[in-house]
Amino acid sequence: MELQRSWQRLLGLWTDRPLPKGAIIAERYTICELLGMGSYGLTYLCIDEQTGDEVALKGSKPSKGKLSARLLSREADVMSRLQHPAIPKLLNAFIYKGRSYIAIEYIRGETLETYIFEQGQRYSERECIELASQLLSPIAHVHQQGYIHGDVRIPNVIMKDGHLHLIDFGLARQMGEPLLPELKRRMRELPAPEDEPATPDQDLQDLGHFLLFMLYSAYEPEKGKAPASWQEELDLQPDLVIMLERLLGLRPGYEAGASELQAEMQRILPKLH
Numbered sequence: 001m002e003l004q005r006s007w008q009r010l011l012g013l014w015t016d017r018p019l020p021k022g023a024i025i026a027e028r029y030t031i032c033e034l035l036g037m038g039s040y041g042l043t044y045l046c047i048d049e050q051t052g053d054e055v056a057l058k059g060s061k062p063s064k065g066k067l068s069a070r071l072l073s074r075e076a077d078v079m080s081r082l083q084h085p086a087i088p089k090l091l092n093a094f095i096y097k098g099r100s101y102i103a104i105e106y107i108r109g110e111t112l113e114t115y116i117f118e119q120g121q122r123y124s125e126r127e128c129i130e131l132a133s134q135l136l137s138p139i140a141h142v143h144q145q146g147y148i149h150g151d152v153r154i155p156n157v158i159m160k161d162g163h164l165h166l167i168d169f170g171l172a173r174q175m176g177e178p179l180l181p182e183l184k185r186r187m188r189e190l191p192a193p194e195d196e197p198a199t200p201d202q203d204l205q206d207l208g209h210f211l212l213f214m215l216y217s218a219y220e221p222e223k224g225k226a227p228a229s230w231q232e233e234l235d236l237q238p239d240l241v242i243m244l245e246r247l248l249g250l251r252p253g254y255e256a257g258a259s260e261l262q263a264e265m266q267r268i269l270p271k272l273h
């Protein structure tokens, strides 16, 4: 059994190996580099030879069979309903040599994860709320279309010329829809409520964690001090603490959703440094 699993893993590595730089997909997209290899797909930076534009081309993983193709087609379906300046446009969806692909507008910038963890960028309280408020605009748009993003995290937010863009709609789902049973294994390490039907609250809760990551960028731990809760470690403006506690489910949340949160952010912004 163990031998069979190892053999399948090896076979998967071989069949899913990335295509080389310069390869042309569907007589149209020339690969410049591999951007990432997720659990269900590979993403390349390509040049669209028809338009000359850079595109992010996501392809399914053959070793993951129909599930990988199904997830890409779901992602394309959600993206085709969205139209927002802070969400990359879906440009094409097709099958080539048995693999499914989607071409997405390429956002040339860096993720907030790169800014914080690789470039050591620190954000003040005011900057954190300004950025979260910017991000709330595409999130609110997704909610208005009847979906949740489902994966609002710092690696899925790209900053380009000072403006944030929300990417990766691979876990997006319709309001009320439970997580695909096939994906539950992938989400195992995440806290609940992934089993529950999708609600806007889940994206707002993720935005709470997103804010904590941003706020911790400026945190300098005192030598020898034992780790404590974020409320103790971060010396935050009281209104901001309440907002975070509401987002993280420690107090009643924002029942009216993103618009209520946006109003609250605008209210507390002048009080922040």
Ligand SMILES: Nc1ncnc2c1ncn2[C@@H]1O[C@H](COP(=O)(O)OP(=O)(O)OP(=O)(O)O)[C@@H](O)[C@H]1O
Pocket (backbone or CB within 6 Å): 035, 036, 037, 038, 039, 040, 042, 043, 056, 058, 088, 104, 105, 106, 107, 108, 111, 155, 158, 167, 168, 170
């Ligand atoms: N539209 C885009 N513009 C610029 N970069 C992108 C775009 N889409 C994805 N990327 C980058 O490509 C890489 C792969 O991203 P993607 O979200 O497709 O999958 P992943 O994060 O590797 O895997 P998973 O789907 O499992 O989360 C990431 O570094 C991401 O920043």
